[in-house]
Amino acid sequence: MTDTDRMLVWLREAMDAAQRDAEAATPGPWEPKGEDPGDDEVYTVHDGEHGDLVGDVVAYVRGGAGRTLANQYLMANHADPVAVLRRIAADRKFLDDLLAEKHHVCDDNWYTCFAATQERDGGTYADTDGDTRCNCGRDTRVARRVGLIAEGWGWTEDHGA
Ligand SMILES: [Zn+2]
Known part of the structure:
Protein backbone atom coordinates (compact mmCIF):
# COMPACT_ATOMS: atom_id res chain seq x y z
CA MET A 1 0.00 0.00 0.00
CA THR A 26 -30.55 18.33 12.90
CA PRO A 27 -30.43 19.89 9.45
CA GLY A 28 -30.14 23.67 9.33
CA PRO A 29 -30.15 26.37 8.62
CA TRP A 30 -28.68 26.93 12.03
CA GLU A 31 -28.56 30.30 13.64
CA PRO A 32 -26.45 31.58 16.46
CA LYS A 33 -28.25 31.93 19.74
CA GLY A 34 -26.99 35.46 19.85
CA GLU A 35 -26.46 35.82 23.55
CA ASP A 36 -23.93 34.79 26.08
CA PRO A 37 -25.17 31.43 27.32
CA GLY A 38 -25.56 30.76 31.01
CA ASP A 39 -23.47 28.20 32.80
CA ASP A 40 -26.27 25.64 32.57
CA GLU A 41 -26.34 25.84 28.79
CA VAL A 42 -22.88 24.64 27.96
CA TYR A 43 -23.18 21.93 25.34
CA THR A 44 -21.03 20.80 22.53
CA VAL A 45 -22.37 20.21 19.04
CA HIS A 46 -21.56 16.51 19.05
CA ASP A 47 -22.80 15.94 22.58
CA GLY A 48 -25.66 13.47 22.18
CA GLU A 49 -26.57 13.43 25.86
CA HIS A 50 -28.33 16.78 25.66
CA GLY A 51 -29.97 15.98 22.40
CA ASP A 52 -32.08 19.10 21.98
CA LEU A 53 -29.96 21.05 19.58
CA VAL A 54 -32.89 22.03 17.39
CA GLY A 55 -32.77 25.68 16.44
CA ASP A 56 -30.29 26.93 18.97
CA VAL A 57 -26.71 26.61 17.98
CA VAL A 58 -24.43 25.76 20.81
CA ALA A 59 -21.04 26.90 19.75
CA TYR A 60 -19.03 27.35 22.86
CA VAL A 61 -16.51 25.16 24.52
CA ARG A 62 -17.51 23.02 27.47
CA GLY A 63 -16.24 24.68 30.61
CA GLY A 64 -16.92 28.13 29.33
CA ALA A 65 -13.51 29.03 27.97
CA GLY A 66 -14.80 29.64 24.46
CA ARG A 67 -18.35 30.81 25.03
CA THR A 68 -18.40 33.69 22.64
CA LEU A 69 -20.71 34.98 19.97
CA ALA A 70 -17.90 34.51 17.48
CA ASN A 71 -17.94 30.79 18.23
CA GLN A 72 -21.69 30.65 17.80
CA TYR A 73 -21.51 32.36 14.44
CA LEU A 74 -18.70 30.07 13.34
CA MET A 75 -20.69 26.96 14.24
CA ALA A 76 -23.91 28.27 12.75
CA ASN A 77 -22.25 29.19 9.49
CA HIS A 78 -19.85 26.27 9.08
CA ALA A 79 -21.09 23.29 11.08
CA ASP A 80 -24.67 23.19 9.84
ZN1 LIG B 1 2.22 8.08 -14.98
Missing part, protein backbone atom coordinates in the same frame (compact mmCIF):
# COMPACT_ATOMS: atom_id res chain seq x y z
CA THR A 2 1.44 3.37 -1.01
CA ASP A 3 1.45 6.48 1.18
CA THR A 4 -1.30 7.89 -1.02
CA ASP A 5 -3.36 4.71 -0.60
CA ARG A 6 -3.01 4.96 3.20
CA MET A 7 -4.01 8.60 3.05
CA LEU A 8 -7.04 7.76 0.89
CA VAL A 9 -8.19 5.06 3.32
CA TRP A 10 -7.84 7.46 6.24
CA LEU A 11 -9.53 10.27 4.33
CA ARG A 12 -12.50 8.14 3.30
CA GLU A 13 -12.93 6.93 6.89
CA ALA A 14 -12.80 10.53 8.13
CA MET A 15 -15.38 11.57 5.52
CA ASP A 16 -17.62 8.62 6.37
CA ALA A 17 -17.48 9.48 10.09
CA ALA A 18 -18.23 13.15 9.46
CA GLN A 19 -21.07 12.21 7.11
CA ARG A 20 -22.60 9.91 9.76
CA ASP A 21 -22.38 12.74 12.32
CA ALA A 22 -23.91 15.26 9.94
CA GLU A 23 -26.71 12.92 8.86
CA ALA A 24 -27.56 12.21 12.51
CA ALA A 25 -27.66 15.92 13.39
CA PRO A 81 -25.13 19.55 8.79
CA VAL A 82 -26.40 20.63 5.40
CA ALA A 83 -23.21 22.60 4.79
CA VAL A 84 -21.06 19.77 6.15
CA LEU A 85 -22.73 17.21 3.88
CA ARG A 86 -22.36 19.56 0.93
CA ARG A 87 -18.62 19.94 1.58
CA ILE A 88 -18.16 16.19 2.05
CA ALA A 89 -19.97 15.47 -1.22
CA ALA A 90 -17.82 18.05 -3.01
CA ASP A 91 -14.63 16.61 -1.53
CA ARG A 92 -15.66 13.11 -2.60
CA LYS A 93 -16.27 14.36 -6.16
CA PHE A 94 -12.95 16.19 -6.10
CA LEU A 95 -11.18 13.02 -4.96
CA ASP A 96 -12.87 10.96 -7.69
CA ASP A 97 -11.86 13.59 -10.23
CA LEU A 98 -8.26 13.55 -9.06
CA LEU A 99 -8.05 9.78 -9.08
CA ALA A 100 -9.55 9.62 -12.58
CA GLU A 101 -6.56 11.45 -14.00
CA LYS A 102 -4.92 9.15 -16.52
CA HIS A 103 -1.27 8.37 -17.03
CA HIS A 104 0.30 9.69 -20.20
CA VAL A 105 -0.14 7.42 -23.18
CA CYS A 106 1.19 7.99 -26.65
CA ASP A 107 0.88 6.29 -30.03
CA ASP A 108 4.62 5.76 -29.81
CA ASN A 109 4.77 3.55 -26.74
CA TRP A 110 8.31 4.73 -26.04
CA TYR A 111 6.68 7.81 -24.50
CA THR A 112 3.88 6.05 -22.64
CA CYS A 113 4.04 6.13 -18.84
CA PHE A 114 5.25 2.88 -17.27
CA ALA A 115 2.24 2.88 -14.94
CA ALA A 116 -0.32 3.20 -17.73
CA THR A 117 -2.73 0.36 -18.21
CA GLN A 118 -4.86 -0.09 -21.26
CA GLU A 119 -7.91 -0.70 -19.09
CA ARG A 120 -7.62 2.61 -17.23
CA ASP A 121 -5.57 4.80 -19.54
CA GLY A 122 -6.15 3.38 -23.02
CA GLY A 123 -3.55 3.76 -25.72
CA THR A 124 -0.49 1.64 -26.16
CA TYR A 125 1.70 0.13 -23.50
CA ALA A 126 5.23 1.04 -22.70
CA ASP A 127 7.79 -1.76 -22.73
CA THR A 128 8.93 -1.49 -19.14
CA ASP A 129 10.46 -4.86 -18.27
CA GLY A 130 8.00 -5.02 -15.38
CA ASP A 131 8.66 -1.52 -14.05
CA THR A 132 5.26 -0.03 -13.25
CA ARG A 133 6.40 3.21 -11.60
CA CYS A 134 4.73 6.31 -12.92
CA ASN A 135 7.14 8.41 -14.96
CA CYS A 136 4.64 10.92 -16.33
CA GLY A 137 4.06 12.81 -13.09
CA ARG A 138 0.44 11.77 -12.63
CA ASP A 139 1.01 9.85 -9.38
CA THR A 140 3.05 12.70 -7.90
CA ARG A 141 0.36 15.24 -8.79
CA VAL A 142 -2.42 13.04 -7.41
CA ALA A 143 -0.48 12.36 -4.19
CA ARG A 144 0.15 16.07 -3.67
CA ARG A 145 -3.50 16.99 -4.23
CA VAL A 146 -4.87 14.16 -2.12
CA GLY A 147 -2.47 15.34 0.58
CA LEU A 148 -3.91 18.83 0.39
CA ILE A 149 -7.45 17.52 0.84
CA ALA A 150 -6.35 15.23 3.66
CA GLU A 151 -4.56 18.11 5.37
CA GLY A 152 -7.87 19.95 5.48
CA TRP A 153 -9.38 16.94 7.19
CA GLY A 154 -6.68 16.82 9.85
CA TRP A 155 -4.24 14.33 8.33
CA THR A 156 -0.78 14.42 9.82
CA GLU A 157 2.29 12.33 9.14
CA ASP A 158 1.45 10.40 12.32
CA HIS A 159 -1.60 8.97 10.59
CA GLY A 160 0.54 7.37 7.90
CA ALA A 161 3.03 5.76 10.26
Whole structure:
Protein backbone atom coordinates (compact mmCIF):
# COMPACT_ATOMS: atom_id res chain seq x y z
CA MET A 1 0.00 0.00 0.00
CA THR A 2 1.44 3.37 -1.01
CA ASP A 3 1.45 6.48 1.18
CA THR A 4 -1.30 7.89 -1.02
CA ASP A 5 -3.36 4.71 -0.60
CA ARG A 6 -3.01 4.96 3.20
CA MET A 7 -4.01 8.60 3.05
CA LEU A 8 -7.04 7.76 0.89
CA VAL A 9 -8.19 5.06 3.32
CA TRP A 10 -7.84 7.46 6.24
CA LEU A 11 -9.53 10.27 4.33
CA ARG A 12 -12.50 8.14 3.30
CA GLU A 13 -12.93 6.93 6.89
CA ALA A 14 -12.80 10.53 8.13
CA MET A 15 -15.38 11.57 5.52
CA ASP A 16 -17.62 8.62 6.37
CA ALA A 17 -17.48 9.48 10.09
CA ALA A 18 -18.23 13.15 9.46
CA GLN A 19 -21.07 12.21 7.11
CA ARG A 20 -22.60 9.91 9.76
CA ASP A 21 -22.38 12.74 12.32
CA ALA A 22 -23.91 15.26 9.94
CA GLU A 23 -26.71 12.92 8.86
CA ALA A 24 -27.56 12.21 12.51
CA ALA A 25 -27.66 15.92 13.39
CA THR A 26 -30.55 18.33 12.90
CA PRO A 27 -30.43 19.89 9.45
CA GLY A 28 -30.14 23.67 9.33
CA PRO A 29 -30.15 26.37 8.62
CA TRP A 30 -28.68 26.93 12.03
CA GLU A 31 -28.56 30.30 13.64
CA PRO A 32 -26.45 31.58 16.46
CA LYS A 33 -28.25 31.93 19.74
CA GLY A 34 -26.99 35.46 19.85
CA GLU A 35 -26.46 35.82 23.55
CA ASP A 36 -23.93 34.79 26.08
CA PRO A 37 -25.17 31.43 27.32
CA GLY A 38 -25.56 30.76 31.01
CA ASP A 39 -23.47 28.20 32.80
CA ASP A 40 -26.27 25.64 32.57
CA GLU A 41 -26.34 25.84 28.79
CA VAL A 42 -22.88 24.64 27.96
CA TYR A 43 -23.18 21.93 25.34
CA THR A 44 -21.03 20.80 22.53
CA VAL A 45 -22.37 20.21 19.04
CA HIS A 46 -21.56 16.51 19.05
CA ASP A 47 -22.80 15.94 22.58
CA GLY A 48 -25.66 13.47 22.18
CA GLU A 49 -26.57 13.43 25.86
CA HIS A 50 -28.33 16.78 25.66
CA GLY A 51 -29.97 15.98 22.40
CA ASP A 52 -32.08 19.10 21.98
CA LEU A 53 -29.96 21.05 19.58
CA VAL A 54 -32.89 22.03 17.39
CA GLY A 55 -32.77 25.68 16.44
CA ASP A 56 -30.29 26.93 18.97
CA VAL A 57 -26.71 26.61 17.98
CA VAL A 58 -24.43 25.76 20.81
CA ALA A 59 -21.04 26.90 19.75
CA TYR A 60 -19.03 27.35 22.86
CA VAL A 61 -16.51 25.16 24.52
CA ARG A 62 -17.51 23.02 27.47
CA GLY A 63 -16.24 24.68 30.61
CA GLY A 64 -16.92 28.13 29.33
CA ALA A 65 -13.51 29.03 27.97
CA GLY A 66 -14.80 29.64 24.46
CA ARG A 67 -18.35 30.81 25.03
CA THR A 68 -18.40 33.69 22.64
CA LEU A 69 -20.71 34.98 19.97
CA ALA A 70 -17.90 34.51 17.48
CA ASN A 71 -17.94 30.79 18.23
CA GLN A 72 -21.69 30.65 17.80
CA TYR A 73 -21.51 32.36 14.44
CA LEU A 74 -18.70 30.07 13.34
CA MET A 75 -20.69 26.96 14.24
CA ALA A 76 -23.91 28.27 12.75
CA ASN A 77 -22.25 29.19 9.49
CA HIS A 78 -19.85 26.27 9.08
CA ALA A 79 -21.09 23.29 11.08
CA ASP A 80 -24.67 23.19 9.84
CA PRO A 81 -25.13 19.55 8.79
CA VAL A 82 -26.40 20.63 5.40
CA ALA A 83 -23.21 22.60 4.79
CA VAL A 84 -21.06 19.77 6.15
CA LEU A 85 -22.73 17.21 3.88
CA ARG A 86 -22.36 19.56 0.93
CA ARG A 87 -18.62 19.94 1.58
CA ILE A 88 -18.16 16.19 2.05
CA ALA A 89 -19.97 15.47 -1.22
CA ALA A 90 -17.82 18.05 -3.01
CA ASP A 91 -14.63 16.61 -1.53
CA ARG A 92 -15.66 13.11 -2.60
CA LYS A 93 -16.27 14.36 -6.16
CA PHE A 94 -12.95 16.19 -6.10
CA LEU A 95 -11.18 13.02 -4.96
CA ASP A 96 -12.87 10.96 -7.69
CA ASP A 97 -11.86 13.59 -10.23
CA LEU A 98 -8.26 13.55 -9.06
CA LEU A 99 -8.05 9.78 -9.08
CA ALA A 100 -9.55 9.62 -12.58
CA GLU A 101 -6.56 11.45 -14.00
CA LYS A 102 -4.92 9.15 -16.52
CA HIS A 103 -1.27 8.37 -17.03
CA HIS A 104 0.30 9.69 -20.20
CA VAL A 105 -0.14 7.42 -23.18
CA CYS A 106 1.19 7.99 -26.65
CA ASP A 107 0.88 6.29 -30.03
CA ASP A 108 4.62 5.76 -29.81
CA ASN A 109 4.77 3.55 -26.74
CA TRP A 110 8.31 4.73 -26.04
CA TYR A 111 6.68 7.81 -24.50
CA THR A 112 3.88 6.05 -22.64
CA CYS A 113 4.04 6.13 -18.84
CA PHE A 114 5.25 2.88 -17.27
CA ALA A 115 2.24 2.88 -14.94
CA ALA A 116 -0.32 3.20 -17.73
CA THR A 117 -2.73 0.36 -18.21
CA GLN A 118 -4.86 -0.09 -21.26
CA GLU A 119 -7.91 -0.70 -19.09
CA ARG A 120 -7.62 2.61 -17.23
CA ASP A 121 -5.57 4.80 -19.54
CA GLY A 122 -6.15 3.38 -23.02
CA GLY A 123 -3.55 3.76 -25.72
CA THR A 124 -0.49 1.64 -26.16
CA TYR A 125 1.70 0.13 -23.50
CA ALA A 126 5.23 1.04 -22.70
CA ASP A 127 7.79 -1.76 -22.73
CA THR A 128 8.93 -1.49 -19.14
CA ASP A 129 10.46 -4.86 -18.27
CA GLY A 130 8.00 -5.02 -15.38
CA ASP A 131 8.66 -1.52 -14.05
CA THR A 132 5.26 -0.03 -13.25
CA ARG A 133 6.40 3.21 -11.60
CA CYS A 134 4.73 6.31 -12.92
CA ASN A 135 7.14 8.41 -14.96
CA CYS A 136 4.64 10.92 -16.33
CA GLY A 137 4.06 12.81 -13.09
CA ARG A 138 0.44 11.77 -12.63
CA ASP A 139 1.01 9.85 -9.38
CA THR A 140 3.05 12.70 -7.90
CA ARG A 141 0.36 15.24 -8.79
CA VAL A 142 -2.42 13.04 -7.41
CA ALA A 143 -0.48 12.36 -4.19
CA ARG A 144 0.15 16.07 -3.67
CA ARG A 145 -3.50 16.99 -4.23
CA VAL A 146 -4.87 14.16 -2.12
CA GLY A 147 -2.47 15.34 0.58
CA LEU A 148 -3.91 18.83 0.39
CA ILE A 149 -7.45 17.52 0.84
CA ALA A 150 -6.35 15.23 3.66
CA GLU A 151 -4.56 18.11 5.37
CA GLY A 152 -7.87 19.95 5.48
CA TRP A 153 -9.38 16.94 7.19
CA GLY A 154 -6.68 16.82 9.85
CA TRP A 155 -4.24 14.33 8.33
CA THR A 156 -0.78 14.42 9.82
CA GLU A 157 2.29 12.33 9.14
CA ASP A 158 1.45 10.40 12.32
CA HIS A 159 -1.60 8.97 10.59
CA GLY A 160 0.54 7.37 7.90
CA ALA A 161 3.03 5.76 10.26
ZN1 LIG B 1 2.22 8.08 -14.98
